[in-house]
Amino acid sequence: MTQYWPFSGLMRQNALRERLIVSLDLRDRGEALKLVDRLARVVGMFKVGRALFVGGGPDFIREIRRRGAEVFLDLKFHDSPQKVLRAAVEATRLGVKMFDLHPYGSNCGSTEMMTRTRTEVARICRTEGLRRPSILAIATLAEMKSANSSPRTPVSPDRVTEIARFAADASLDGVVTWPHEVPRVRNSCGRRFIIVTSGVRLREVASPASNAITAADAIRAGADYVVVGSPIWSATEPIRAVREITDDIERGLRNNPRRTFEILNPRPV
Incomplete structure (x- = not known):
């Protein structure tokens, strides 16, 4: 497999860490900023x-950005189309790298809300000279149903893929989904x-019998980013925990050589 990794040092210092998103699900703002200070590099x-x-x-987002770190704003915007659009524009002006929204418009077979949001964000970026963030649709809520379905209607096993296709048709950049759904969404x-x-x-905690999915499994299946929270910020040595996860990400990439070109030449956002 070494032929796929001629720049392994570059991979570890840049591309591998880019694949990891640390969730700041902490109660205290000061504690969260201390973790950012510790892990930003x-x-x-x-x-x-x-x-x-x-x-x-x-201001909390601005504090993280001032530290040179990127932000995934996970607020799952969910309101009227106009209010979602306004929230998306403000998130863009904050300089976040990614934000997500609830694709409720797709529940009735429409991509209008997502398309309008993507178009307006692109326009604001052009007129104000801003970096365009990646816009993701949430596809992890198993309870999402169509507008005319009853609460007792079972969710289709293909619902996540359907939402992902709606997002792609609306020119959104991607989705947030569960690890076991990654192969179907990618395909x-x-x-x-x-x-x-x-x-x-x-x-180290994923036993074969549990069918647990590791970061390597998710990346190998086609995921671009993995989000990890408490295993990092509750660890005695958070930096060591980060390195263990990026090592696992590297294992996934080594077993998925089709991704190598994309790592060296990342997609535009």
């Missing part, structure tokens, strides 16, 4: 969810569609 991105954003607001949406996944298990 070895982690590609930090995920900020509702709790920290409500507590710290836009349905192509190699340049971004897949972010969470819920992976660390290699």
Whole structure:
């Protein structure tokens, strides 16, 4: 496999860490910023969810950005199309690298909300000279059903793939989904569609009998990013935990040689 890795040092210092997103699901804003200070040089991105954003607001995002770190703003925008659009524009102006939205428009077979959001974000970036963030649709909510289905209607096993296709048709950049859904989404949406996944298990605690999916498994299946939270920030040595995960990511990439070209030549965002 060494022929796929002529620049292994480059891989470890740059591309591998870019694949890891650390979730800042901490209660204390100061504690979260301390973790950012500690890991910013070895982690590609930090995920900020509702709790920290409500507590710290836009200034919290700016504090992370001032430290040279990238942000995945995980607020799952879900409102009227106009309000989602306005929230997306403000997230763009904050300089986040990614944000997500609830693809509720797809529940009634429409991609209008997602398309409008993508178009307006692109326009704002052109007119204001901003970097365009990646826009992701949430495809992990198993309870999402079509608007005319009853609460007792079982969810189709292909629902996640359907949502991903709606997102791709609306020119969104990708989806957030569970690790076990990654292969189907990748096969349905192509190699340049971004897949972010969470819920992976660390290699040392994932027993074969449990069918747990590790970071290597997720990357090998076609995921672009893995989100990991408590195994890192609750570790005695968070930097060591990060290195163990990036080592696992490298194992996944080594067993998926078709991804090597994309690592050296990342997709535009």
